[in-house]
Amino acid sequence: MALLDAEIYNNVIEVGKKAVATLQMNDWENFEKYAEQGWQQFPEPKENWNQAYNYAKMVYKGFFNNGKFDNAKLWLNRMIAHTNCLHLFHGELEFEIGKYKFETGLYEEALDYFMIATKEGGGVRYFEGEDKKYREFYKSPEKIQAGLTRGRNKTEVRQKYDFVK
Numbered sequence: 001m002a003l004l005d006a007e008i009y010n011n012v013i014e015v016g017k018k019a020v021a022t023l024q025m026n027d028w029e030n031f032e033k034y035a036e037q038g039w040q041q042f043p044e045p046k047e048n049w050n051q052a053y054n055y056a057k058m059v060y061k062g063f064f065n066n067g068k069f070d071n072a073k074l075w076l077n078r079m080i081a082h083t084n085c086l087h088l089f090h091g092e093l094e095f096e097i098g099k100y101k102f103e104t105g106l107y108e109e110a111l112d113y114f115m116i117a118t119k120e121g122g123g124v125r126y127f128e129g130e131d132k133k134y135r136e137f138y139k140s141p142e143k144i145q146a147g148l149t150r151g152r153n154k155t156e157v158r159q160k161y162d163f164v165k
Helices: 006-024 028-040 050-064 069-086 092-103 107-120 132-139
Strands: none
Touching: 006 028, 006 050, 028 050, 028 069, 050 069, 050 092, 069 092, 092 107, 092 132, 107 132
16 A cells, blocks of 8 residues: 655646536536546556555546446446455445446446445445435335345455456
């Protein structure tokens, strides 16, 4: 785990600001362009840089929150690669994967990731401030009746995440 030097970090921030400005204007072509330019500022291997995860998360959420799931998938996979490289396990990534799976209609997989997030991430805190549909889905008794398994033993949680297909 390493931190970028100030010059590289400032370059990433500047390009990131351009990306955010284009996001606010719903200029998806330029958002994608600037987001990628910012990503390319990180030295290889990109997954070794602390700031890379947060940068990828910012871009992922920009696409995800606006229903651009194909674009979001690329950035979610970059978050996964970062987590796999640095062995970070804290619930946030699982929750984001669960949201992505939910929005793309993979409900059983979404439930699985929501369960991991609540077990590994300290309860239902990730649901706070999110669309209520995720928590309602997680809490609904219909999923239990559908035969879905509740809970996962901590030792069963994967040590590496599969990339979203």
